[in-house]
Amino acid sequence: MRLGEESRLYKAVYADYQHDPLPSRSSSGRFHRADTGGVTSYLAASPQTAWREVRQRWRADPDAYRMVQVRVKVSKIVDLTDPATQTRYGVDREVLTGERYEQCQRLAARLRAEAVEAAWTFSRADSPQGRCLVLFLDLLAAESHVKAEQFAPLPADEAWTEEI
Amino acid sequence: MTSVRALRRETRLSQEELARVMGASWVTISRWERKVAKPSPQSQARLARLGKLVERVGKALPPGELYRFLDTPQPLLRGYRPVDLLDNDYSFQDVLGFVESAKSGDMT
Numbered sequence: 001m002r003l004g005e006e007s008r009l010y011k012a013v014y015a016d017y018q019h020d021p022l023p024s025r026s027s028s029g030r031f032h033r034a035d036t037g038g039v040t041s042y043l044a045a046s047p048q049t050a051w052r053e054v055r056q057r058w059r060a061d062p063d064a065y066r067m068v069q070v071r072v073k074v075s076k077i078v079d080l081t082d083p084a085t086q087t088r089y090g091v092d093r094e095v096l097t098g099e100r101y102e103q104c105q106r107l108a109a110r111l112r113a114e115a116v117e118a119a120w121t122f123s124r125a126d127s128p129q130g131r132c133l134v135l136f137l138d139l140l141a142a143e144s145h146v147k148a149e150q151f152a153p154l155p156a157d158e159a160w161t162e163e164i
Numbered sequence: 165m166t167s168v169r170a171l172r173r174e175t176r177l178s179q180e181e182l183a184r185v186m187g188a189s190w191v192t193i194s195r196w197e198r199k200v201a202k203p204s205p206q207s208q209a210r211l212a213r214l215g216k217l218v219e220r221v222g223k224a225l226p227p228g229e230l231y232r233f234l235d236t237p238q239p240l241l242r243g244y245r246p247v248d249l250l251d252n253d254y255s256f257q258d259v260l261g262f263v264e265s266a267k268s269g270d271m272t
Contacts, residue, residue, distance in 0.1 A: 014224055014267035026265040027257075030272070042271040050269060057240065057266040058233050061226040065269075099239045124272045132271045 006073040009043035009133055010050040011148075012065050018151045021068045023137060030101045031108040031119070031134045038112060041135040041146070043070055049123050049130035051154065056125035062154040069150035072133065074117040075141045080107075081120055081131065097124040112136055117144055166211040168196040168203070175218050181231045185247050186210060213250045220263045238262065240272060 013021040022041040024032060032040035044050035047067050054060050079085055086092050089110065095103045111119055117139050123130030135146060172182050172193075179190040179197075186193065186207060195201040203211060218230065225233060234247040241249065241258055249255040 011269045013269045014222070016222065017267060021269075024265065024268045024270045026261045026268060026270060028261055029265055029270045042269065044271070053271050054266060054269055056272045057238075057262065058225065059229055060224055060266065061229070064223045064225075068269075121271075134271070 006071055009045060009070045009072055010047045011041075011043050011068045011070060012047070012050040012054045012154070013068055015064055015066050018066050018068065021066075021148050021151070022070070022135075022146065028101070028105075030104045031121075033105050033108075036105070036109050036112065038139065039137040040108070041137050043072065043133045043135060044123065044126075045131040045133070049126040049132065052125040052130065053123060053132070065154055066151045067154055068148050069152070071145070071147045071149055072118070072135070074135070074144045074146075076116050077118045077120065078111065078116055079120040081122055093122055097122050097127060108134070108136075112139065115139055117141060166208065166215045168193065168211065171211060171215055171218070172197070175214070175230050176228055177231055185214065185231075185234055185250075210250050213253075213256050217246070217250075217256075217259060217263070220260055222267075224263075224267055240265075 011021060017025070023039045024042060027034040029040065029042070031042075032038065042053070044053060050067065054065065080089070080091065080096055089107055091103060091107055117136055119134045121132055121134060122128075123132045137146065140146065168182075172179070175182070177185065179193045183190040183193045188207070192201065196203055221230065235245055237243050237245050241262055246259045246262070249259045
């Protein structure tokens with residue numbers, strides 16, 4: 001996704017949450033904490049990566065989830081998979097995919113202070129190729145938009161879910 | 165007070181599995197279910213947390229998968245099993261946060 005361009009991204013979300021699928025409902029996550037405020041959403045570049053992120057946590061029931069397609073256009077985005085950007089923010093792939101979240105949460109606070117709307121990062125669950133987008137929904141500029149537009153059951157193909 | 169029998173029916177845990185979750189014997193679970201004995205206040209609190217957790221998990225896990233989830237060490241819970249974190253309200257919040265992240269589709 002480039003600046004000013006619209007992209008289609010994905011999120012696997014519990015079916016009961018499909019009326020409001022974007023925000024994380026957890027008080028703490030890789031790029032958010034209760035005490036830093038704001039509303040954070042995590043999207044993936046592909047449906048496979050989105051589902052792998054769920055399955056990394058637990059053996060979720062595919063029937064209980066929906067794959068949400070999200071149209072995203074943001075004005076201020078950083079790419080944390082880019083080595084130069086990593087140097088600028090003092091992080092690397094290990095930090096961005098590690099088990100401990102503290103450094104990523106500190107980075108999120110810094111990005112928020114810089115009014116960054118979104119950040120590309122690595123997917124821990126779908127390594128090495130998977131990518132995720134961290135969205136700071138409360139910081140979206142007037143010309144940006146994020147729209148969840150399609151809610152589909154996960155593919156019934158067992159291979160798709162089992163392989164993942 | 166949480167009904168042990170109802171909780172076990174809802175969770176589809178066997179008496180042996182619930183016993184392991186509670187740190188008790190299956191005989192004790194059986195006595196609680198038949199109301200021959202009453203859980204201690206500490207066990208009641210643990211049962212209540214388990215009930216709340218089951219409610220939060222909802223249908224997100226396939227039937228029969230709950231015990232595996234409870235008993236599996238989670239890197240994102242500092243290597244603890246969810247069952248290890250049912251002892252007090254403070255650590256229990258971490259388990260609820262984990263569940264909400266998993267239902268929200270947050271990245272890990």
